Amino acid sequence: xxxxxxxxxxxxxxxxxxxxxxxxxxxxxxxxxxxxxxxxxxxxxxxxxxxxxxxxxxxxxxxxxxxxxxxxxxxxxxxxxxxxxxxxxxxxxxxxxxxxxxxxxxxxxxxxxxxxxxxxxxxxxxxxxxxxxxxxxxxxxxxxxxxxxxxxxxxxxxxxxxxxxxxxxxxxxxxxxxxxxxxxxxxxxxxxxxxxxxxxxxxxxxxxxxxxxxxxxxxxxxxxxxxxxxxxxxxxxxxxxxxxxxxxxxxxxxxxxxxxxxxxxxxxxxxxxxxxxxxxxxxxxxxxxxxxxxxxxxxxxxxxxxxxxxxxxxxxxxxxxxxxxxxxxxxxxxxxxxxxxxxxxxxxxxxxxxxxxxxxxxxxxx
Numbered sequence: 001x002x003x004x005x006x007x008x009x010x011x012x013x014x015x016x017x018x019x020x021x022x023x024x025x026x027x028x029x030x031x032x033x034x035x036x037x038x039x040x041x042x043x044x045x046x047x048x049x050x051x052x053x054x055x056x057x058x059x060x061x062x063x064x065x066x067x068x069x070x071x072x073x074x075x076x077x078x079x080x081x082x083x084x085x086x087x088x089x090x091x092x093x094x095x096x097x098x099x100x101x102x103x104x105x106x107x108x109x110x111x112x113x114x115x116x117x118x119x120x121x122x123x124x125x126x127x128x129x130x131x132x133x134x135x136x137x138x139x140x141x142x143x144x145x146x147x148x149x150x151x152x153x154x155x156x157x158x159x160x161x162x163x164x165x166x167x168x169x170x171x172x173x174x175x176x177x178x179x180x181x182x183x184x185x186x187x188x189x190x191x192x193x194x195x196x197x198x199x200x201x202x203x204x205x206x207x208x209x210x211x212x213x214x215x216x217x218x219x220x221x222x223x224x225x226x227x228x229x230x231x232x233x234x235x236x237x238x239x240x241x242x243x244x245x246x247x248x249x250x251x252x253x254x255x256x257x258x259x260x261x262x263x264x265x266x267x268x269x270x271x272x273x274x275x276x277x278x279x280x281x282x283x284x285x286x287x288x289x290x291x292x293x294x295x296x297x298x299x300x301x302x303x304x305x306x307x308x309x310x311x312x313x314x315x316x317x318x319x320x321x322x323x324x325x326x327x328x329x330x331x332x333x334x335x336x337x338x339x340x341x342x343x344x345x346x347x348x349x350x351x352x353x354x355x356x357x358x359x360x361x362x363x364x365x366x
Contacts, residue, residue, distance in 0.1 A: 027145070035336075035340070040256070041253040041256060042252065042259070045253075048256075052250060064250055064251070065203055069211075071138065071140075071247065072140055073211055074233070075141065077212040078229075078233045093152075097305065101163075106132050106175060108279060108280065109128055109131025112272035115272065116271045120326075122327050122330070123269055125330070126327040129172065129313045129331055130273070130331055131276060132175065133168065133309035133312040135160070136205045137205065138335075140154075142303040142342045142345070147353070148296050148300040153303075157205065164201055165198050165201055176189075196319055215232075248339055251335050254332065258329060265329075266333060270333060270337050277306050277337065277338055284305035288302065298356070310332075310335035314328065314332055
C-alpha cells in the first residue's frame with residue numbers, strides 16, 4: 001500500500017477535519033478574527049495603511065516580510081531535503097505544473113480581467129499583475145494544511161522562483177501591451193524593473209529557505225536528526241499560524257478604510273479573482289487525479305496553480321503606478337480574496353481524499 005492509499009484508508013476512521021490538530025481545526029475562526037481585527041484597525045485608524053505601507057526597504061514591505069518569514073520558516077525547516085531529488089524525478093506532474101502556472105494561469109486571469117473589468121483599465125491592470133505572479137510563499141501553508149507533498153511543493157516553489165525572475169517583467173509587457181494590441185484592445189504601457197522581482201524572490205523565498213537549510217544542517221549535526229525531526233521541527237511549527245494571522249491583520253489593516261468605504265469597487269475586483277482561484281484550483285486538482293498523480297501530488301499541484309505571489313504584484317504596482325493608485329488597490333485585494341478561498345479549499349481537498357483511493361496512482365518517473 002502506498003502513502004496515498006494508506007492516507008485514504010486512515011480517513012475511513014476519522015473525518016478530514018478531525019484529523020487536524022485542535023488549533024488548526026479552528027483555523028477559519030482565527031483567520032476570520034484576524035480579518036476583522038485588520039478591518040477594524042484600518043477603519044478606526046485611517047492612517048495605519050499609510051504608516052505600514054511606508055515601512056519598506058527597496059519596495060519590500062517589512063511587516064509583510066516578517067509575517068511571511070514566520071509562516072515559511074517552520075514549513076521549510078520540516079522539509080526532508082534528502083527526498084527532493086527523489087520526488088523531483090517524475091517529469092510529467094512538473095511539466096503539467098509549469099504549463100498551468102506560466103501559460104494557463106496568466107491567460108485565464110487576462111481573460112477574466114477583461115471580462116469583468118472592461119471599463120476599468122487601472123483595476124484591470126492590477127488584477128492582471130496578480131495573475132502573473134506565481135506564489136512562492138503562502139502556497140506552502142495551504143499545501144501543508146491539506147496534506148500535500150511538502151518536498152515536492154518545495155521543488156515547485158523553487159522552479160517558480162527561477163521562472164519569476166526570468167519571465168515576470170517580460171510577461172507583464174506581453175499581457176499589458178503586446179497581447180491587447182494584437183487583439184485591438186486598449187493597452188497599458190509598463191516597465192518592470194527586474195531587480196524588483198529578484199529582490200522579492202530573495203526576501204520571501206531565499207531568506208527563509210537559507211535559514212531552514214542552516215538549521216537542518218547545523219542542528220541536525222549537533223543534536224541529531226531524530227531530535228531535529230522529533231523535537232525541534234514540531235516546536236517551531238506553531239510559528240506558521242502566528243505568521244499567517246499577523247500577515248492577514250497587516251493586509252486587511254492597510255486596505256481596511258478602502259474596503260469599508262468602496263465596497264462596490266472591491267466587489268468588482270473580487271469577481272475575477274474569485275473565479276480565478278476557484279477555476280485554477282479545480283482544473284489542477286481534477287486533472288491531476290485524472291492523470292493518476294495521487295492525492296499528495298494533486299494537492300500540491302492544485303494549490304501551486306491557484307496561489308499567487310501577492311507581495312510581488314503589490315510591489316510592482318506600487319513602484320510603477322504609485323502607492324495610492326487603483327492598480328495598487330486592485331493588487332492588494334488579491335490576497336484578501338485568496339486567503340479565505342484557499343483556506344476553504346484546504347477542507348475541500350481533505351474531504352476528497354477517499355475519492356483518490358479508488359484510483360490507481362500512475363508512476364511519474366516515466
